[in-house]
Amino acid sequence: MYRVDYSLVYVTDDSITDDTAFFKILEDALKGGASIIQLREKSCNTISFYNRALKAKALCYAYRVPLIINDRIDIALAVEADGVHIGQTDMPYSKARELLGATKIIGLSVSKREQAIEAENLKVDYIGISPIFNTSTKKSDLAPSLGIKGLKMIxxxxxxxxVCIGGIHQKNAADIIKNGANGVAVISAISKAKYPEKETKNLKEIICQTGFIQ
Known part of the structure; x- marks a missing residue:
């Protein structure tokens, strides 16, 4: 297991169906300083997800960056990923921990006060406040954005x-860190950038200069 740095999580963009483009952006994010990769696939079949996970694991291993699988504990186990990120309607945290063991990273999405309290009682490794701002990347079943006020409350x-996710870019990342987050998670800010490696470097610089909490 690598040292876990939550400062900049790149959540992969499953709208990119071409593997060459997909992994080029993923590696650009790693080169630019992404500290965790979260592999997120909502629509592909299991074998395609597994194959992407295998290649993502090899890339992350080369850069000594943890790989976390979104939702799919079976895929995480199959490729020996470093952990999973689960939502409120996914497998319960207690069962996920039982399956994955004590050393794997498990993150949980939180969109309200009560969920944060429950996550603290469960001793979840980290929480993802989702969404912090409005976003067009994840369109269905999203809770209202919490904003900086919600972050300060949680x-x-x-x-x-x-870690905060949702509508994050260079102009608002610093405010998130200043108000108590340990890091940010982004999808389109990197995946849709003209120069993903440069965008990642810029985001990482903003976060580090602001003084994130490890």
């Missing part, structure tokens, strides 16, 4: 790292 309730 921060005292959870003692471990907090």
């Amino acid at each position: 921060r005292p309730l959870f003692s471990k790292p907090i």
Whole structure:
């Protein structure tokens, strides 16, 4: 297991169906300083997800960056990923922990106060506040955006790292870190950038200069 740095999570963009483009952007994110890769596939079949996970694991291993699988514990186990990120309607945290063991990273999406309190009681490794701002990337079943006010409300309730996702870019990343988040997670800010490696470097610089909490 690598040292876990939650400062900049690149969540892969499953709208990119061409593997050459997909992995070029993923590696650009790694070169630019992404500290965690979360592999997210909502529509592809299991064998395609598995194959992408295998290649993503090899890339992450080369850059010594943890790979987390979104939702799919079976895929995480199959490729020996470093952990999973689960939502409120996915497998319960207690069962995920039982299956994955004590050393794997498990993150949980949180969109309200009560969920943050429950995550603290469960001793989840980190929480993802989702969405922090409005986003067009994840369109269905999204809770209302929490904003900086929501982040400031949740921060005292959870003692471990907090990562925010949703509508994050260079102009608002610093405010998120200044108000208590340990890092940000982005999809389109990197995947849709003209120069993904440069965009990743710029985001990482903003986060580091702001002084994120490890």
